Amino acid sequence: MQPAAPPRRVTIVDVAAHARVSTTAVSKVIRNAYGVSPSMRTKVTAAIAELGYRPSTGARGMRGQTYTIGLMLPDLRNPFFPEIVDGFVERLADTQYEVLLGTSFCGQEAESRVTEAMIDRGMDGVVLVAPTAAQAQLNRTAGILPIVVIGRHARSAVHDTVVDDDTVGAGLVVNHLADLGHRRIAHIAHQEKDAVRSAGMPNAIRAEGYQQAMRARGLADEIDVVSTSYTEQGGYLGARQLLGRRHPPTAIFAGADIAAMGVLQALAEAGLSVPEEISVVGYDNTTYAALGPISLTSVDQAGRQIGSEAARVLLERIADRQKSSVFISTSPTLVVRRTTGPCPSEP
Amino acid sequence: MQPAAPPRRVTIVDVAAHARVSTTAVSKVIRNAYGVSPSMRTKVTAAIAELGYRPSTGARGMRGQTYTIGLMLPDLRNPFFPEIVDGFVERLADTQYEVLLGTSFCGQEAESRVTEAMIDRGMDGVVLVAPTAAQAQLNRTAGILPIVVIGRHARSAVHDTVVDDDTVGAGLVVNHLADLGHRRIAHIAHQEKDAVRSAGMPNAIRAEGYQQAMRARGLADEIDVVSTSYTEQGGYLGARQLLGRRHPPTAIFAGADIAAMGVLQALAEAGLSVPEEISVVGYDNTTYAALGPISLTSVDQAGRQIGSEAARVLLERIADRQKSSVFISTSPTLVVRRTTGPCPSEP
């Protein structure tokens, strides 16, 4: 006895035969195209339901749209990205579009591989979150299909961009700490291997914004940047370095929450209590920051909003590929929790 | 002046013309099919490179494979899932397959929507991580395309399954705590709305395994299960409930790390020090647990291995759809960190 033969999929032809109409008619109905009478619609809809028909995306793609949008994330562990995804998917919820995700695992090569894969699969549009590809490469991709770039501060004429204003975010942090009386506020930055790449990337902007804000508060002399990486390890090493200073900072602004975790660990090992002896701030307001036992003051990037805006402009561009490109900048907010407090008075 | 017309994509016909061979020949080369001479291969490969040709997945799908595999995650925030993805993708790295991700946002409806979307897109196979669909539904899907189910303990004759042995995992926790002298070991479980659904799901197995292990250690009388949910809030509420007992537990086994976060928060608020006064254990060994300031003892599910095994069996099934189904069970390990310690002596 053979195991049940793989049942052939129901096609538009089957539906047409069942409803005793042409395939063209069925196609019109499923596309909501012009030229179908109500009675026709009823008949066809019924046939579709009875047969459980679902259009083949592959075949559709050969003639036009696939109703599929690709969203590339650099990494699945940073809890900030799901915020973007939420906002994005929510916006697309009552459209016909489906969202499929890809991840580059923070690698250049995988990033382009995934991007190409999405193009090959006929996606109607693609969102690239914090891509590391060269701008020229992004422009080339934008020539093939509509794309939205999230998190790169460079403007492009050929694709839309959505960013969070990291300059403002860094300013929020510095002002908050300065308002608490801190002067020796240090920053832990992420050092990109490739310096050229780094320009316009969030990490560079944050470091820049930090220095700018310090100067604005008359703290130019106190500027102290340690360049490691946005990792727990990077934060740990950065903090160790800062604690070794002749005059250690009274506040540390880590460029990312994950780095702040390493900072907290280093401080705990050094026997320093937070925030009594030293304050710590992160960036991204990830779920790490919100965890009760951590309760880290952080900058919230309005990820949902970013995702939502990205979906909006992508749909607009899919509808009109000639429209001029858009640059959207959202404003971050500061979430004060329990790792920041008044500057301890000097002994 | 018109903005550059969307350049038509290079097709197999273009390659064939450029290399002065038939499209069939090109097709054979890109598929590594039988019947191509070395010289032909060289010619075609060169033409492909020169033209930058990439096959259209949609068109391929109409005749056979799409070289695409779908991986559905219930949620993007649980840091355990990326482990599975890593192992999965790694295994597929040197195949032609691309992996695209989908997420159900822990919702029944979205789960089936995404699954259907993957089927419509002609995926060659799909991996479902901790799906909530009824078993009958899973079997139906398995009739359409190869699927691997991760995390459901029920065996199926029509699809492959990979699970981590949660019974063993719960046993590791209980034994570890009992070895430390604890007797009043409580468990915080996840209560599924739909009791039927719950059977075979990891949460149910963990609770069951906990009770089994307690009995095995002669602690049957101390069994104490609080049913809330695998969320920070759930852990918090569960812990509060346990602390209100006449004889509060000296150790709490939360069924998931995220719940353990809530437990730690509740303990901190109650002024109890961990692990001196009370021990806490999580499950999943997520990145939360590994964070320095948290340092939670947890059960590691070998996510990479699960993903890797899933990829292996999926490829096998794609190669031979008639092969009999496989049930793979991996063994968890206990990662001891700083939230567990000896049972405090009674005052």
Next chain:
DNA sequence: CGCGAAGTGGGTAACGTTATACAACTGCTG
């Protein structure tokens, strides 16, 4: 009543790829 416009349905030719079948050629065997 004639005629155009609007509305409705269908026929057909793509879209880019692969599976199948087959033709042409090679080299070997008896």
Next chain:
DNA sequence: CAGCAGTTGTATAACGTTACCCACTTCGCG
């Protein structure tokens, strides 16, 4: 040297859908 088995390349027909065009009906209006 006939015959046969491999080997190598090609022609062709799908696969499921949609865009385009055309035919037919109905209706309103001069």
